[in-house]
Amino acid sequence: MVKTVHVEAECSREQQVAETEWLTALHAKHGMPDAIVPHAWFHTPDAAAILERQASFPMVRGIRSKPFRDGMMQEKAWLAGYALLERLKLSWDLRVKTWELEEAAAVVRAHPGIAVVLNHTGFPWDRSDAGLEVWRRGMRSLAASPHCHCKLSCLCLLDGPWDYESNRRVVLEAIGIFGTERCMFASNFPVDGLRVSFRQMFDDFKRMTRDLSSTERRALFHDNAVRFYRL
Secondary structure, three states: OOOOEEEOOOOOHHHHHHHHHHHHHHHHHHOOOOEEEOEOOOOOOOHHHHHHHHHOOOOEOEEEOOOOOOOHHHOHHHHHHHHHHHHHOOEEEEOOOHHHHHHHHHHHHHOOOOOEEEOHHHOOOOOOHHHHHHHHHHHHHHHOOOOEEEEEOOOOOOOOOOOHHHHHHHHHHHHHHHOOOOEEEOOOOOHHHHOOOHHHHHHHHHHHOOOOOHHHHHHHHHHHHHHHOOO
């Protein structure tokens, strides 16, 4: 591991800027993390002020803000806050449920100046044929926007163990949809530690991609993240 990106970790929303300050102090002491993706709401009256404060930290590269109610990504206030990311030169770490992927794709498509990375492989938790078809439609809709990328992570199921073969199929299909130039592996640790060790996860990621070229694998494990997060 040569560099790390810290994505907001559900700290109290009253402490969203304090979390960034704490992470900046950790970097000064330990040299890590190398970049920060903090939290900020898009829909609140103070959204612009919080976004500008987060953007003032040199290590901040983007924002993760999770829509938490149906139709939120269509609300005027939410969209106004989201649009500020372009002026502030911030990306969006997109985290929505599988059935919201197509709705999110419409937002992404309408704002080509904001770089986006889908978190958690789009949450393919329903591995039934019907569930995966909903996931595929959403993934294809997002991949149609060339400024949208995909993190290959959070493949652990809610009610089962780490399943190499099932996860391999999902990973390879996601790579097939987005391409090796727009995917990157991520850990979702410590949460995924409930199901799999960090070492096994990344050993399995390497096994899943062993038939790809060395250039493609380097892109997935290093180059794409370096480029997207400006490391």
